[in-house]
Every structure is written in structure tokens, then in C-alpha cells.
Amino acid sequence: MILAAANLLIGLFLLAPMIVVVATAFTTTNYPVFPPVGFTFKWFHEFLSNTDFTDATQRSAVLATVSTLLSTALGTLSALALARWRGRGQQAVTMFMLSPILFPTIVLGLALLVFYSRVGLSGTFIGLVIAHSVVTTPFVIRLVLAGLAEFDPSVEEAARNLGAGWWRTFFLVTLPLIRPGVLAGAIFAFILSFDELVITLFLAGPGMQTLPIRIYTFVEYSSAPTISAIATVLIVAWVAIGVPVYARFLSIRHK
Amino acid sequence: MSDLQLQGLRKTYGTNVAVENLSLDVRDGEMVAFLGPSGCGKTTTLRMVAGFVSPTAGTIRVGGADITDLPPNRRDMGMVFQSYALFPHMTVRGNVAFGLKARHVNAAEVPSRIADALKLVGLSGYEERYPRELSGGQQQRVALARVLALRPKLLLFDEPLSNLDAKLRVQMRHEIRSLQKEVGITSLFVTHDQEEAMTIADRIVVMNVGRIEQAGTPDEIYDAPQTRFVADFIGTANLIPGQVADGRFRSTRGFELPLPDGAQASANEIVLSLRPEKIDMVAPETPESVVATITRVTKLGSTVEYAVTLASGDTLVVQKQNRSDRNNHEVGGQVGLLWSRADARLLP
Incomplete structure (x- = not known):
């Protein structure tokens, strides 16, 4: 009973900001107020008719998708290698692979800026993809490793013994069994990348505004509830697309 | 045709010697048990035969052909694991079909091969079950059917009965023995249980610290031990x-x-x-x-x-x-x- 009540309170605490944001998106005032005054779709129209915003949203979606694909592939392979490593150094290298999680993003952004200007990647799309992947890959590694903890390696040996080559073993046996971890990692990577501001501020070239940068620059000179409308659209999109995907694939289905 | 010859097999890990100069001839159709305490090298030897561990020195021949450097998927052997190692996301049918597809068995032949193998282990009618819906004994039977369906040259058993309860273990011993005799496939059986070895094998190879202490029929091993270790370890x-x-x-x-x-x-x-x-x-x-x-x-x-x-x-x-x-x-x-x-x- 106490636990259930505590859960409810924590849930409310976590949901409160979202409720406020969604509510303020419909206010008729020129600034966000809670509770909202009146009811209007004006700010949604403002968001969707402003090409700065829609271009930025599209750019962020493409960037997040590409960096998610890259970091999921790299992170999964890395986690598989780390999980199989018997002997010395495994712990140290695992910690090293996960260390970008602990690294302040502002320092990482600065470091990448200096590095990119030497190798000519500054202000490029591929530069942003790599930078985002540096941030997101450790999370993929972490989540795939967690999934691998209960993975029986003799299942792969059985597949090899039954005549399957490396590819068949990986795609028909290993991947289906670690899919929950891989998918959780990918979802995490996508959200992190889509939301990334600090590093992107350092590295994005002119005309490469992502949605977080666009919002950031917007709130510097305006307090219009447009950003509440953007947030509401993102929340709805997440609930409509993300949650079902999460629920459908996050468990290994035997049936 | 499918006899097995191990010649001078050796495996070291750094300065650690797991298997030292092991030579053994296994006749066609023979069931040989590797028996010894943990760390004696019996599992390493089996894994070298299966291709999961590459020998530091020595050769492995099956039916006269040197297979020492072949990858595990091209060795034409069927291995039964201690943990069963069934594919949890596939049905019994899917598990048995996996090897047949991987080895490109004629698709028209696959259903009858699956049915035959399941019948052999007494699991006809369980085709659509998932491994987690089966008991430990049934799971190990599926693992057995999965390798028998391939009609491999060699059967390898890696302590397949250790995870079963005592009564079932005794029953499965006899089942595996009579199945092996029925199909006539040359087999290696790794165990640390001497009763199991004596029940199941034509010949027992007693191993200790990477070497063969003695190889012989169960009677020879028990009644005429050649070394102190064998006399003490067996019975x-x-x-x-x-x-x-x-x-x-x-x-x-x-x-x-x-x-x-x-x-x-x-x-x-x-x-x-x-x-x-x-x-x-x-x-x-x-x-x-x-x-x-x-x-x-x-x-x-x-x-x-x-x-x-x-x-x-x-x-x-x-x-x-x-x-x-x-x-x-x-x-x-x-x-x-x-x-x-x-x-x-x-x-x-």
C-alpha cells in the first residue's frame, strides 16, 4: 500500500512538468501561463508554419536516426566483444568504453571542436553524426551488456556446431536473443541525440540548426508559448510511436 | 568409416597446460567416455574435437581426413551441451530444423527428417512447443533430436545429464546408450560421474591433469587399474x-x-x-x-x-x-x- 502510494506520488512528480507544458501550449496569452488562459491552436500553427522550426525538426530527426544506426551497430559489436573477453583487462576496457557517459558534454564539445578544425570536420553533418555517436554509443554498450548477462554462449556454439556460419549464427540466434538490449539502446541513443544541445552548439555550422539549437536561440529573444507547442508535439509523437515499439520489442517473445 | 583419431593433442593457455600429448583411436560406432575430475582436460579435449578450441599441437582425424583446422560449422558433428543450448526463441520444430537448413538439406526432406528425429527421442507431438514449456529431460531430448536429425559422423556429449535430477539422470543414461547403439554413431561422452561412464561407454578414458591415466573397458578400469589415481578415483x-x-x-x-x-x-x-x-x-x-x-x-x-x-x-x-x-x-x-x-x- 505504502509502496503503491509512493509510486503514485513519484509518478505525479515526474508527470507534473509535462502536464504544465502541454497545458501552456493552448494558452491565448503571449507567454506560457499555468493554468492556461482560454484555448487556442495558434502556437501549433506558429510552429508548423515556421520553416525554421520544421527544417530544424527534420534535421534533428535525420541526425538522430543516422547517429542511432551508427551507435547501435558499434555499441552492439563492442558489447559482444566485451562480454566474450575472458581474462585480464576486460574491466578496464569496459570502463574506458563507458567513460564518455561521465565526461562533461561541454568539455567533449570543446575537444571535438579543436579536433574537427584540424581534420576538417567542423560544421559538417558527418561531424555531428560522429559527435552524437560518441555520446550515445556508451549507453548502447551499457544496455546491450546488461542484456548479455543472461545470454548463454553455448547457444551460439550449438548454432556453429549445427552447421551455421558466422552470419547465420549472428542474425538467427545471437541478435534475436539480445534484441531487447539492442532496441533499448537504440531508443536511448535516438532520444539522447534528438535532444543533444551542448556539443551540437559547438560543432554545428551555419544553416545546420537542430531543433534543440533552434529552441535555444528562440527562447533567447522570445517567450511565446510556441516552444510549449513543440514540446507537446514531441510528447505526442513519442507516445504514438515510441511507446508501442518499446512495448512490442522490449521482451523476447517466445510466442 | 567415421573413426576418430587424436594424435599428440596438446593445448596450453599461457604457461598452463590443459591437455598434454593426448593420443587416442576411437573405432567406428564406439562410445568412449572421458572421465576425470574438473580441470583434468576432458572438456578441453572434447571442445578441440568440436572445433571450439584450437589445439596448440597435434592432429584430429575423422574417417582418415585431417579436420584439425576446420571451423566447427564444417565438421559434421553433433554436440549435446550441459545447458541443453536450445534456441529459446524457436519452437521444437525450429530447433531441429535449424541444422538441417544450415547444412542445406534438401527442403523436401526436412519435414520427414524432423519427424524421424523427434520420434527417435519420443517427442512426437511436441513440434510447436517452445523450450521453456518443456521439462529439463524433454529439453535434453530436443537437443539430442536436433543433432540426430543431421546424421552426423560424430556425437559429442558435454556432461549432458548434469543438470537433471538423480532419477532422470539414471534413466537418460540408458536411453542415450540404447539410442547411440541404434544409430551406430561414433560418440564421445564427457562426464565426471563414474557410474555414468561405466553405464554408457564401451571404453572409458580416465584423465588427470591433462593426461590419459588409463583407457580401457569399464571392467578393465575397475578391476585392473593401472595407476594409483585410477584405483582411487574409480570406486x-x-x-x-x-x-x-x-x-x-x-x-x-x-x-x-x-x-x-x-x-x-x-x-x-x-x-x-x-x-x-x-x-x-x-x-x-x-x-x-x-x-x-x-x-x-x-x-x-x-x-x-x-x-x-x-x-x-x-x-x-x-x-x-x-x-x-x-x-x-x-x-x-x-x-x-x-x-x-x-x-x-x-x-x-
Whole structure:
């Protein structure tokens, strides 16, 4: 009973900001107020008719998708290698692979800026993809490793013994069994990348505004509830697309 | 056609020697058990045959062909794992079909091969079940069907019964043995359970610290152990240290007896090995018997174990059937011990 009540309170605490944001998106005032005054779709129209915003949203979606694909592939392979490593150094290298999680993003952004200007990647799309992947890959590694903890390696040996080559073993046996971890990692990577501001501020070239940068620059000179409308659209999109995907694939289905 | 030859197999990990210069010929259709304590190299040897561990030196031949460097998926062997290693996301049918598809068996043939294999292990009708819906014994049968469907040249068993409960383990031993005889596939069976090895195998290879201690039929291994380790590891044995002098064995404590038949005189430190159940207890005045005093009586259910002390101070264990009309000796009583000369063995 106490636990259930505590859960409810924590849930409310976590949901409160979202409720406020969604509510303020419909206010008729020129600034966000809670509770909202009146009811209007004006700010949604403002968001969707402003090409700065829609271009930025599209750019962020493409960037997040590409960096998610890259970091999921790299992170999964890395986690598989780390999980199989018997002997010395495994712990140290695992910690090293996960260390970008602990690294302040502002320092990482600065470091990448200096590095990119030497190798000519500054202000490029591929530069942003790599930078985002540096941030997101450790999370993929972490989540795939967690999934691998209960993975029986003799299942792969059985597949090899039954005549399957490396590819068949990986795609028909290993991947289906670690899919929950891989998918959780990918979802995490996508959200992190889509939301990334600090590093992107350092590295994005002119005309490469992502949605977080666009919002950031917007709130510097305006307090219009447009950003509440953007947030509401993102929340709805997440609930409509993300949650079902999460629920459908996050468990290994035997049936 | 599918005999197996291991020649000079060796595997080292750094300075650690897992298997040392192991050579063995396995006849076509033979079932050989590798028996030994953990870390003796039996599993490493099996994994080298399967292709999961590459030997540091030596060759592996199947039917005369050198397969030492072939990857596991091209070795045409079927392995049954301790953890069953079924694919949890596939049905029984999917599990059995996996190998057939991987080996590109003619698609028209696949359904009948699956049906035959499942029938062989008594699991017809379970095709659509998932592994987690089956008991441990049934899962291991699926693992067996999965490899039998491929009609491999060699069957490899890696402690397949260790995860089953005691009764089922005994039952599965006999099932695996009769199945193996029925299909006639050359098999290696790794176990640390001597009863399992003795039930299942045509020949037992006893291993210790990476080497073969002795290879022979279960009877040979039990009745004619060649080394102290084998005598001690297989069953129980009274091991009495001593020396050979003037054609007699003399224990360190001073107990003497004529040399067993065929024993070679040697002045080196040796042990006399005598199985507890091969000793008869008779009246103390019986001619040629060795007089002893009973110091401990332990009832083990079907048998009774007596600890007896000889005049020299040497202690022996004697095991007898638990019968109410016989062998009712008590602590402190005097008995005469008799045994056949052939059962007392001198071991280096």
C-alpha cells in the first residue's frame, strides 16, 4: 500500500512538468501561463508554419536516426566483444568504453571542436553524426551488456556446431536473443541525440540548426508559448510511436 | 568409416597446460567416455574435437581426413551441451530444423527428417512447443533430436545429464546408450560421474591433469587399474603403501603378504590396491586368512562398511551386502580376511 502510494506520488512528480507544458501550449496569452488562459491552436500553427522550426525538426530527426544506426551497430559489436573477453583487462576496457557517459558534454564539445578544425570536420553533418555517436554509443554498450548477462554462449556454439556460419549464427540466434538490449539502446541513443544541445552548439555550422539549437536561440529573444507547442508535439509523437515499439520489442517473445 | 583419431593433442593457455600429448583411436560406432575430475582436460579435449578450441599441437582425424583446422560449422558433428543450448526463441520444430537448413538439406526432406528425429527421442507431438514449456529431460531430448536429425559422423556429449535430477539422470543414461547403439554413431561422452561412464561407454578414458591415466573397458578400469589415481578415483580402494622385498609385499607398517599373481618385483615405493567389496570376512581361525579387529561399522543402506585394523596397524575398509543373516559383526570383534590374489594389485 505504502509502496503503491509512493509510486503514485513519484509518478505525479515526474508527470507534473509535462502536464504544465502541454497545458501552456493552448494558452491565448503571449507567454506560457499555468493554468492556461482560454484555448487556442495558434502556437501549433506558429510552429508548423515556421520553416525554421520544421527544417530544424527534420534535421534533428535525420541526425538522430543516422547517429542511432551508427551507435547501435558499434555499441552492439563492442558489447559482444566485451562480454566474450575472458581474462585480464576486460574491466578496464569496459570502463574506458563507458567513460564518455561521465565526461562533461561541454568539455567533449570543446575537444571535438579543436579536433574537427584540424581534420576538417567542423560544421559538417558527418561531424555531428560522429559527435552524437560518441555520446550515445556508451549507453548502447551499457544496455546491450546488461542484456548479455543472461545470454548463454553455448547457444551460439550449438548454432556453429549445427552447421551455421558466422552470419547465420549472428542474425538467427545471437541478435534475436539480445534484441531487447539492442532496441533499448537504440531508443536511448535516438532520444539522447534528438535532444543533444551542448556539443551540437559547438560543432554545428551555419544553416545546420537542430531543433534543440533552434529552441535555444528562440527562447533567447522570445517567450511565446510556441516552444510549449513543440514540446507537446514531441510528447505526442513519442507516445504514438515510441511507446508501442518499446512495448512490442522490449521482451523476447517466445510466442 | 567415421573413426576418430587424436594424435599428440596438446593445448596450453599461457604457461598452463590443459591437455598434454593426448593420443587416442576411437573405432567406428564406439562410445568412449572421458572421465576425470574438473580441470583434468576432458572438456578441453572434447571442445578441440568440436572445433571450439584450437589445439596448440597435434592432429584430429575423422574417417582418415585431417579436420584439425576446420571451423566447427564444417565438421559434421553433433554436440549435446550441459545447458541443453536450445534456441529459446524457436519452437521444437525450429530447433531441429535449424541444422538441417544450415547444412542445406534438401527442403523436401526436412519435414520427414524432423519427424524421424523427434520420434527417435519420443517427442512426437511436441513440434510447436517452445523450450521453456518443456521439462529439463524433454529439453535434453530436443537437443539430442536436433543433432540426430543431421546424421552426423560424430556425437559429442558435454556432461549432458548434469543438470537433471538423480532419477532422470539414471534413466537418460540408458536411453542415450540404447539410442547411440541404434544409430551406430561414433560418440564421445564427457562426464565426471563414474557410474555414468561405466553405464554408457564401451571404453572409458580416465584423465588427470591433462593426461590419459588409463583407457580401457569399464571392467578393465575397475578391476585392473593401472595407476594409483585410477584405483582411487574409480570406486573406492584400500591403498596400502609399501615395498616389494624377497618376493613379498611389505607395507610400511610391517604387514606382509605374498606378491599378487603377475606382479613384478620392485624395490620402489608402491601401493597395494584392494577393493573393499573384494574382501571376504570369515572366522578368525580360517587358514590363510589375515586376522583383523573391527573398529567401525557404518550402515550405508544396501551395504555395510567395516573399518578393520590389522595386527600391523594397517587399516582396511571392507564392504559387504547388508543382509540380516550374515556379516553381523560388531566393533571390537575379531574376523579373518580373505581375498583372491588377483584382486590385490600392486600399483606404481
